[in-house]
Amino acid sequence: MATGFHGVGAAVAALSSSPSNSFDSKKLLCSPRRSFPVRKGASFVADRSDGSVNLDLNPKARRAQQLIVNAVANKADSSPASSSSKPGHELLLFEALREGLEEEMDRDPRVCVMGEDVGHYGGSYKVTRGLAEKFGDLRVLDTPIAENSFTGMGIGAAMTGLRPVVEGMNMGFLLLAFNQISNNCGMLHYTSGGQFTIPIVIRGPGGVGRQLGAEHSQRLESYFQSIPGIQMVACSTPYNAKGLMKAAIRSENPVILFEHVLLYNLKERIPDEDYICNLEEAEMVRPGEHVTILTYSRMRYHVMQAAKTLVNKGYDPEVIDIRSLKPFDLHTIGNSVKKTHRVLIVEECMRTGGIGASLTAAITENFHDYLDTPIMCLSSQDVPTPYAGTLEEWTVVQPAQIVTAVEQLCK
């Protein structure tokens, strides 16, 4: 437990004093920096002079972060997916994303990255740090703040065969590009009768962070889920982050990769060898017998934490990280439902029109006969995310609520 937390703390501390940061400050000195982009910042805490960027580490949150890390340490011990026969190497989730991206850029010269501050700045969440120096300005492009047009440009480039990775600094900003994503990205393959494929990857962090405010805590998967023609995946561990990033880049379909602001500093040991994760597959986190808990992204860790409590109380939950938000992996989910006959969905989307709502409908339609009790869906409240810490906590699903829900389902 303590070691896990210490590990994260150490990693973060290492970041503030690493040589790459001093390199960064040199970059900052030469390039004209405008004043701090408050509109699009995360909760930056470190001082600006050395250019280090530490995310979500206000002391108040440290206690909560400890809980998340527990789940990671547990998971790494028990899951066969993340450890392999070879020793592998340890890294943080954002580093895993970068590794995946870098490997794909090495492998295929058509892969390029565009987004705000992805180049010289290294990415606001450091996912693209170092890539501009390695691959040059034409492959890692700093765009002006114009989401609508640079997403459109990425799609236009994808029509010709390039494979752009478009980064939204925060998923919420992609609302400005909704027209391009919906009409052009999703539909062009269909309306052109199959002439064009759009092998674009649109990625970025979303979800409720640490008091980032309503506009910076959006869950866009619920808005995008109806768009025909796109695929949506959500990563939750360094292992599947790298795997999904690589698979998304290699896919001929437009893929939206949802990352989470609070998960970037998760540490895990991943294999050295080349691997990808199937885009349409769900991940079995913890097999069980009594109840199927379906979740994704950050809520996975709340679920795993609740799972510890549930195990102590004598329940045996089966936890599945659905990973693929569109299309749903009804095969894995269905097998689980047929085994346990009870379903609990834990998600971060809002109650109305979220992923959980669609998943509930899909399971009811397909597996109604196997359910002993109606599906329960725990989602965030239908409110703009408040700034105050306590209110924000109540907006999202907490482990205690998950425990109560399971107890109710299994009555």
Next chain:
Amino acid sequence: MALSYLRSSSSRSANLLRPLSSAASLRRPISTDTTPITIETSVPFTSHQCEAPSRSVETNPSELLTFFRDMALMRRMEIAADSLYKAKLIRGFCHLYDGQEAVAVGMEAAITKKDCIITAYRDHCTFVGRGGTLLEVFAELMGRQAGCSKGKGGSMHFYKKDSNFYGGHGIVGAQVPLGCGLAFAQKYSKDESVTFALYGDGAANQGQLFEALNISALWDLPAILVCENNHYGMGTAEWRAAKSPAYYKRGDYVPGLKVDGMDALAVKQACKFAKEHALKNGPIILEMDTYRYHGHSMSDPGSTYRTRDEISGVRQERDPIERVRKLILSHDLATEKELKDIEKEVRKEVDDAIAQAKESPMPEPSELFSNVYAKGLGAESFGADRKELRATLA
């Protein structure tokens, strides 16, 4: 073309007896005649932040006749689409391009198929200019399998990948960032080609245009933004929609050129100039001063916001086909009758294509689910009732 052969051979012997001044009427077959002719555009170019190209355009008889034939074909095609729409064989939206043919035809004359063109929903003629066949046009308009998008796109979604025609877009202005993306890809692969992103005077007020222009200028992309200014954004005249209707100047730091869009040769000259400029210096804006005879679409009569006198006035003074016809006749490149024969030929072609398109079947029900994803995801798809339409996507 065979007719001109016969005529010239039969008159040759007679011509030998005539004074030399009329030896000019001795002609080689027009279709291969490439002796250069220089013609002045009727209106000079107006430029912004650049030097306007010369008014004298180099062309040749073969090209002029190609212009005539292509524009006549496009005109005929659009009129036929009008009738098909009224006969309810074409449904939904149908935006016709008649009056603006010179832009499509002049542009093609200046570029190659390696250059990309992307436009909005008034795309039938641009598609034909890029090499699309009449069958593909009419079949797509009628929603049949033989259409260029297999009947699934419709009037606003014509595409032709192998000749770099990227459509065909319904949302006003959204194609311009796509076009700048095409230009980016061209710069990325270093293949010395350019992209023409066409939009209308209505779309010129979209923010994403300026965003895309900024990025293109910043990254030196070979993008040419072409504003087809037909002076009306659906029912709103340009002076009611734009504070500054000088669209070629809107680029501010990006040079612009205003062109008489009803003169195919002026369009050709401007596009040639623009291509050279874009490859060296980055984006440039072309404003084509043109006019559409039909309303915005088939559901718009086109006469509530403009007078019939205006429409017929433009048709008389500036019609692109008439202009080329006068040029051909005055330079004695073909006779009145030959041109009429070309028009008859074209009419027949269009009628044949329509007949053929009517034969083409509607798409299969399983086509509902194809091409949603590339290599559909090994999933089964159902219609709403789970029984009717089914498809297994391999």
